[in-house]
Amino acid sequence: xxxxxxxxxxxxxxxxxxxxxxxxxxxxxxxxxxxxxxxxxxxxxxxxxxxxxxxxxxxxxxxxxxxxxxxxxxxxxxxxxxxxxxxxxxxxxxxxxxxxxxxxxxxxxxxxxxxxxxxxxxxxxxxxxxxxxxxxxxxxxxx
Amino acid sequence: xxxxxxxxxxxxxxxxxxxxxxxxxxxxxxxxxxxxxxxxxxxxxxxxxxxxxxxxxxxxxxxxxxxxxxxxxxxxxxxxxxxxxxxxxxxxxxxxxxxxxxxxxxxxxxxxxxxxxxxxxxxxxxxxxxxxxxxxxxxxxxx
Numbered sequence: 001x002x003x004x005x006x007x008x009x010x011x012x013x014x015x016x017x018x019x020x021x022x023x024x025x026x027x028x029x030x031x032x033x034x035x036x037x038x039x040x041x042x043x044x045x046x047x048x049x050x051x052x053x054x055x056x057x058x059x060x061x062x063x064x065x066x067x068x069x070x071x072x073x074x075x076x077x078x079x080x081x082x083x084x085x086x087x088x089x090x091x092x093x094x095x096x097x098x099x100x101x102x103x104x105x106x107x108x109x110x111x112x113x114x115x116x117x118x119x120x121x122x123x124x125x126x127x128x129x130x131x132x133x134x135x136x137x138x139x140x141x142x143x
Numbered sequence: 144x145x146x147x148x149x150x151x152x153x154x155x156x157x158x159x160x161x162x163x164x165x166x167x168x169x170x171x172x173x174x175x176x177x178x179x180x181x182x183x184x185x186x187x188x189x190x191x192x193x194x195x196x197x198x199x200x201x202x203x204x205x206x207x208x209x210x211x212x213x214x215x216x217x218x219x220x221x222x223x224x225x226x227x228x229x230x231x232x233x234x235x236x237x238x239x240x241x242x243x244x245x246x247x248x249x250x251x252x253x254x255x256x257x258x259x260x261x262x263x264x265x266x267x268x269x270x271x272x273x274x275x276x277x278x279x280x281x282x283x284x285x286x
Contacts, residue, residue, distance in 0.1 A: 070213020
């Protein structure tokens, strides 16, 4: 298995609401999908999909619905502490929920968490040890 | 918010077991982390982390543990139907669970699902419409 992920799919209860959260709320651009069924976003070398939660449960879990927290978190790193605070504010204004206010964390960075309208957890972090390339890729180290 | 994800973190019950699943089982190379605490894998422009499920729950969910299916699925695309079958076989041999055998799917591809040792869902798909670049990035379209 090559060392990559091609897509992350989030189950959503209301596709329009969740799509608006990521587009109007957070400023992303939708790049494809099918109205009322699925929305695709081109990310840094892979794809984020928003997809009906029950349909995803039917496909991926034999019909058992998940809660939006299944022990998995997404992270969005930024280049300063101020940018962490700003993005958490923006997420809350867009209808997200603040799960954990940003704070200095033991590994030497600064991070907080918000939940999107379906409960999916996003960490927003300033991590001085993980470089972010000009085209938005995140690397474990500079070499 | 820039349109990218920096990391995907999977909560795991037994870090050694889960690390072996991805390394010895699926052939990935661990690129960092801290023994007994967290394992990092450099993926296609972002990072996958394996992290103690309770610690992740404390950080990301106020202590409430998730089940491993929270309405989110990861996908790994390959370039042929045979490669889908082969990878699902490999995942099961490595200790994963077959959630859905591969089949022709309505959107024109061929896909199945496995669960990793902690229940995180991976779709393995042949998607003829999403190009995979030579360096492993997945794109929504060729242009």
